[in-house]
Structures are given as C-alpha cells and as structure tokens.
Amino acid sequence: MFRLKFVEGAIPGKSLRQTTSIDEHNKRKKKYEENRPERKFNKSWKDGRQWLQYDVMQNVMTCKICIEHYGKNANTISNLKVQNTFITGCQNFRLSAVVDHEKCKSHVIVSDILTAKSATANEIRQSTAGKTLRKLKEADRARVSVLFRNAQAVIKNNKSLRDYSWLCQLDITKGIDIGETYLNSKAAMKFVYAIAESERKKTITMLDSGIFSVMMDGSTDISGDEQEAVYIRFPKQGRVVEKFLGIGTPSSTTAKHLQEIIVKMLDSYNIDKSKLIALGSDGASNMVGIRGGLAALLREDVNNEMINVHCFAHRLELSFRDVLKQFKQYDKLMTLLIGLYYFYTKQQ
Structure with missing residues (x-):
C-alpha cells in the first residue's frame, strides 16, 4: 500500500514546461486557416430551422424572421446592441455560428412573437400566461359585476345616486371583494350610462x-x-x-x-x-x-x-272627465288638488 511520507528539506516539484508556446500555437492556427479548404454552407443546418436561408449568389447566410422584424439595416435598430450578421449576411459557415444566432436574444424575441401570433385560441388559453390572465379577468369581472348590480338597484328603486356609496360600504363590511375604486356616485353614473347603452344596443339588434x-x-x-x-x-x-x-x-x-x-x-x-x-x-x-x-x-x-x-287610455280619461264635469264636486276636487300641487311645488 502506497503511503505519503514527509521528508524534511524536500523541495516541491516544478511544473512541466509547455512544449509549445502561445505564439507558436497562434502561428499554427493562422497557418491552418490559410491552408484549410474553403468553408461552405451545409444544407443539413436548415433541418428544423425554417428561418435559415442561404443566398447562393452572394454566398451568405441570413435569418428570414430577423430580417422581416428588424429590417435589413441592423445598425439602425436600437434594441440590437451589436450588428446582427444574420440580417446583413453571415459568411462564417460554421454550425456554431448558426447555433449562436439561434440562441441570441434578438432572435429569441422574434421567435417568441411569431409563436404567439400563430398560436390558436385554445393554446393561448392553456398557456401559463393565458391561465393567469383569465383568473385576473374573472376576479375583475366579479368585482365589477357587484358594482353594476348596486348601481342598477339604486336607479331601479328611484333612489339617489348617493345611496350607491353606502351600498358599496355595506358590501365591504360583509367581506365582499369589490376593489378600492369606482365606489363614489360619479362611478355609479358611469355604470348607469353603460347599462342604458347596452340596453339600447339590444333594442336595436332586436329591431x-x-x-x-x-x-x-x-x-x-x-x-x-x-x-x-x-x-x-x-x-x-x-x-x-x-x-x-x-x-x-x-x-x-x-x-x-x-x-x-x-x-x-x-x-x-x-x-x-x-x-x-x-x-x-x-x-x-x-x-x-x-x-x-x-x-x-x-x-x-x-x-x-x-x-x-x-292613445285609448287618454281617450278614456277625457271621456271620464267630460262625464264628471256636470258635478260641482269635481270642480272643487280639481281646484283643491291643483292648489296643493302648486303650493308644495313652490315650497321646494
């Protein structure tokens, strides 16, 4: 069994010298680049990448969706920090260059936009964002529905719009979630107008x-x-x-x-x-x-x-009045009622 042993006065071993210096490595790399065969576009790179295009005449690779979204002059696009060579034309025929562009932020943004546009209504609803938004909308709808019912109840019962505020406060006391906005009489008037407009539209549709x-x-x-x-x-x-x-x-x-x-x-x-x-x-x-x-x-x-x-109801009222005119009590009653009306009207 091999064991480590401490020897007094021992000197640590020296690191191995590099057989090739950095300068020599760079020279070899440069020489390889000068003598290597010319790189060409590989058609297999387009598999699963419908956005990748190759222009035979100009011998460049381009990204179809980036060109359509950002435009051909990439230097004028504020959200691209550096020049996107796949917009102006890339001659670096390497798979790594294609993969790097596929993962870059500008390309990912465009891909997400196109995916969202092409998604069906069901896919949008089933997505995480769609479910979250639907829950928020349902909660807002429930709160606004309570406020609409309060406004309708006030008007339907011929009450002052000031009663709308205490109705809302009563709902809050009951623990009903109605939010913190649209709780005053001005908001109630907006709800009443909205209800009236909705009913008018229904009437026009029925007509x-x-x-x-x-x-x-x-x-x-x-x-x-x-x-x-x-x-x-x-x-x-x-x-x-x-x-x-x-x-x-x-x-x-x-x-x-x-x-x-x-x-x-x-x-x-x-x-x-x-x-x-x-x-x-x-x-x-x-x-x-x-x-x-x-x-x-x-x-x-x-x-x-x-x-x-x-109107037949008005005709009947006129006929009834003509019949009663022959009685003096009728004139006395009408005089009394009209006097009471004007008395209380002027008092207001």
Missing part, C-alpha cells in the same frame, strides 16, 4: 331594421325643463315588443321641435326612418293636428302612409 312605431309623451322635470320620453314598438316572432329608446329635451313643445327630437334619436341609432309606420300620442293638438301637428310633419318628411294613433 333588426324592420317596421316599427313610436310612442311619445312629455313631462317637466324638477327644474321645469320639458322632457320627452320615446318608446318604440315592433313585431318580433309573432309578438309585439315595446322598448324604451331614450329621453330628449326639446327647445319647446311645438311639433317642429318634437320632430327634431325623434329624427335625431332615430338617426343616432342608425334606425331606418322610412320603416316608421305609426305614431302614438296623448292626442294633444301639437301631436295630432291635421296641418301643423307632429304626425302631419312626420307624414310629410318621413312616411306619407304613417298612421296616427290617439
């Missing part, structure tokens, strides 16, 4: 450019401005569908200004006005006037065969 009629009636708001509510009625699969279209503020209640409201509203939703076949109203003179009423103007400018319909 499908078929025939329709318009019902219109007006009232004054708390500031005293005239507000005209517009509804449309149309047939859908054998049923009559009635949908709210919008509210307009005319300059006055004259037939001309009411016509402007209807025409502007129909045009804004790309509804074919020539398909308007009827107008329903309360029977006021500005609506049903034979010469200057709204129905007459629409017949003249939109559809000369349009039908004017006097």
Whole structure:
C-alpha cells in the first residue's frame, strides 16, 4: 500500500514546461486557416430551422424572421446592441455560428412573437400566461359585476345616486371583494350610462331594421325643463315588443321641435326612418293636428302612409272627465288638488 511520507528539506516539484508556446500555437492556427479548404454552407443546418436561408449568389447566410422584424439595416435598430450578421449576411459557415444566432436574444424575441401570433385560441388559453390572465379577468369581472348590480338597484328603486356609496360600504363590511375604486356616485353614473347603452344596443339588434312605431309623451322635470320620453314598438316572432329608446329635451313643445327630437334619436341609432309606420300620442293638438301637428310633419318628411294613433287610455280619461264635469264636486276636487300641487311645488 502506497503511503505519503514527509521528508524534511524536500523541495516541491516544478511544473512541466509547455512544449509549445502561445505564439507558436497562434502561428499554427493562422497557418491552418490559410491552408484549410474553403468553408461552405451545409444544407443539413436548415433541418428544423425554417428561418435559415442561404443566398447562393452572394454566398451568405441570413435569418428570414430577423430580417422581416428588424429590417435589413441592423445598425439602425436600437434594441440590437451589436450588428446582427444574420440580417446583413453571415459568411462564417460554421454550425456554431448558426447555433449562436439561434440562441441570441434578438432572435429569441422574434421567435417568441411569431409563436404567439400563430398560436390558436385554445393554446393561448392553456398557456401559463393565458391561465393567469383569465383568473385576473374573472376576479375583475366579479368585482365589477357587484358594482353594476348596486348601481342598477339604486336607479331601479328611484333612489339617489348617493345611496350607491353606502351600498358599496355595506358590501365591504360583509367581506365582499369589490376593489378600492369606482365606489363614489360619479362611478355609479358611469355604470348607469353603460347599462342604458347596452340596453339600447339590444333594442336595436332586436329591431333588426324592420317596421316599427313610436310612442311619445312629455313631462317637466324638477327644474321645469320639458322632457320627452320615446318608446318604440315592433313585431318580433309573432309578438309585439315595446322598448324604451331614450329621453330628449326639446327647445319647446311645438311639433317642429318634437320632430327634431325623434329624427335625431332615430338617426343616432342608425334606425331606418322610412320603416316608421305609426305614431302614438296623448292626442294633444301639437301631436295630432291635421296641418301643423307632429304626425302631419312626420307624414310629410318621413312616411306619407304613417298612421296616427290617439292613445285609448287618454281617450278614456277625457271621456271620464267630460262625464264628471256636470258635478260641482269635481270642480272643487280639481281646484283643491291643483292648489296643493302648486303650493308644495313652490315650497321646494
């Protein structure tokens, strides 16, 4: 058995001298390069590399996808720190040069972009990034859905938009995740507008450019401005569908200004006005006037065969009032009610 033994006064051995100096090695290498056969492009290098191209006339290798993405003038591309020879043309016919380009950052970026573009919808969904993004979207959608429902509940129950804020605070107290944004009344108004626009689009889609009629009636708001509510009625699969279209503020209640409201509203939703076949109203003179009423103007400018319909509920109300006029109690009751209305209106 061989054992190491310490010998006092022993001197460490010297390293072996190099048989060939560095200069001699470089000279041999240079001589080899001068005398070696000319390197040529190997077609087998293209196997599995569809991006690799060889120009026989110029005797250079190029990268197809790098040229298409970065352009032929590589020196002008800011994200390429050095000149990419596979864009301008590479004459270093070595497999190592091809592999080095395949692994370089600029080429990998382009390859990833093309892979993402060519990926199917299912591949994107199943990818790690796709799954992460879908989870984030689902969480955001759940939070926004709660906020939309709060805004809808406030408006549907004729409550002030200020109630939206405490509804959101109640959800937070319950432990419901609704985020930290869109919790004030201004956000509620945006949600209400979005809901209204969505419903209008559904209405236009249901209408499908078929025939329709318009019902219109007006009232004054708390500031005293005239507000005209517009509804449309149309047939859908054998049923009559009635949908709210919008509210307009005319300059006055004259037939001309009411016509402007209807025409502007129909045009804004790309509804074919020539398909308007009827107008329903309360029977006021500005609506049903034979010469200057709204129905007459629409017949003249939109559809000369349009039908004017006097609302039967309003007719019944007028008939009932005419019957009661013969009783003195009716006049006293109407005077009392009108007086109460104006009294409390002015108090506000």
